[in-house]
Amino acid sequence: MDKATRLKVALQKSGRLTENSLDLMVRCGLKYSRGKDQLMCYGENMPLDLLFVRDDDIPDLVQQDVCDLGIVGINVIEEKRLAFQAKGVTPLFEQLMTLDYGKCRLSIAVPDGVEYKDARSLNGKRIATTYPNILGRYLRQRDVQAEIVTLSGAVEIAPRLGRADFICDLVSSGSTLLANHLWEAETILESQAAIITTPVPVSPEKQDWIHRLTMRIDGVQQVKESKYIMLHAPRSKLADIRKLLPGSESPTIVPLDGNADKVAVHAVCRENVFWETLESLKSAGASAILVLPVEKMLA
Ligand code: ATP
Ligand code: MG
Numbered sequence: 001m002d003k004a005t006r007l008k009v010a011l012q013k014s015g016r017l018t019e020n021s022l023d024l025m026v027r028c029g030l031k032y033s034r035g036k037d038q039l040m041c042y043g044e045n046m047p048l049d050l051l052f053v054r055d056d057d058i059p060d061l062v063q064q065d066v067c068d069l070g071i072v073g074i075n076v077i078e079e080k081r082l083a084f085q086a087k088g089v090t091p092l093f094e095q096l097m098t099l100d101y102g103k104c105r106l107s108i109a110v111p112d113g114v115e116y117k118d119a120r121s122l123n124g125k126r127i128a129t130t131y132p133n134i135l136g137r138y139l140r141q142r143d144v145q146a147e148i149v150t151l152s153g154a155v156e157i158a159p160r161l162g163r164a165d166f167i168c169d170l171v172s173s174g175s176t177l178l179a180n181h182l183w184e185a186e187t188i189l190e191s192q193a194a195i196i197t198t199p200v201p202v203s204p205e206k207q208d209w210i211h212r213l214t215m216r217i218d219g220v221q222q223v224k225e226s227k228y229i230m231l232h233a234p235r236s237k238l239a240d241i242r243k244l245l246p247g248s249e250s251p252t253i254v255p256l257d258g259n260a261d262k263v264a265v266h267a268v269c270r271e272n273v274f275w276e277t278l279e280s281l282k283s284a285g286a287s288a289i290l291v292l293p294v295e296k297m298l299a
Helices: 018-027 055-063 074-086 132-141 175-179 204-225 235-244 275-283
Strands: 007-012 040-042 048-053 069-073 094-098 104-111 126-129 147-150 166-171 182-191 193-197 227-234 252-256 259-269 287-293
Touching: 007 018, 007 055, 007 204, 018 048, 018 204, 048 055, 055 069, 055 074, 055 193, 069 074, 074 094, 074 132, 074 182, 074 193, 094 204, 126 132, 132 147, 132 182, 166 182, 175 182, 193 204, 227 235, 235 259, 235 275, 275 287
Parallel strands: 007 048, 007 069, 126 147, 126 166
Antiparallel strands: 040 048, 069 193, 094 193, 104 166, 104 182, 227 259, 227 287, 252 259
């Protein structure tokens, strides 16, 4: 009964995705209490429970139907998908939607002072990585023969230890590469966090909550950048002012009591509103400009 109605969502227990993933669930309305080291949390106001695990285990939990949803990096999803395929197992998880955090890229990095022109520079070399399947596909697609040295961590020190000539690892700011005297030569996969789900049919109650959750996540992601702008505009300048409103579709135009020459313009702008935009609006004739944050949005 419980399994049929309560959604199980797998999140990373502690790592780079944890804080953003929990914050996302809270913004979607979830109330829960989590004790220290607790592996599972019961949703108090939604039929949704959180399971905290290592990120590498998340696709397997969805595959085995232990969890209905999981939040994990595209890098892990892709690596697992290829690993399952290599073993002849059909991956039973698919990407439902991407999330706006955990952005990074899987790149080939080269020790300082070593030359790299293109993928052919990898021929006959050893490349250390925790992503042997993604790297293997990349090498096959480019007809490159190289040795993949699979490590479970600390890939960036492999060249210094003499275990590899190059590395293939996740990069975001590039500071780890810099600290290890490596430079980023080529990106082989762009990544960010994503939600995975199982294609196995779930109960109508669960399906309904998956739908509601994805709508809420859409709303949360949209409002992050969105602002509500209110201003007064001379009727004669309305066309110019409308063009300056960033990412807004159709603003509401309201007449101003006792002022026939001016109107109030209210618009939701789906992009961040910078001081420069306000200055341009003012130069175009707008006055009484207010920018307000948007708390929730349901399209
Ligand atoms: P776990 O103990 O759960 O296995 P982990 O060490 O494998 O943790 P983290 O380092 O916490 O994983 O990274 C989790 C995810 O965050 C990565 O798989 C990737 O999608 C994303 N990420 C974003 N930026 C980076 C980065 N600079 N380095 C590594 N991962 C990053
Ligand atoms: Mg991991």
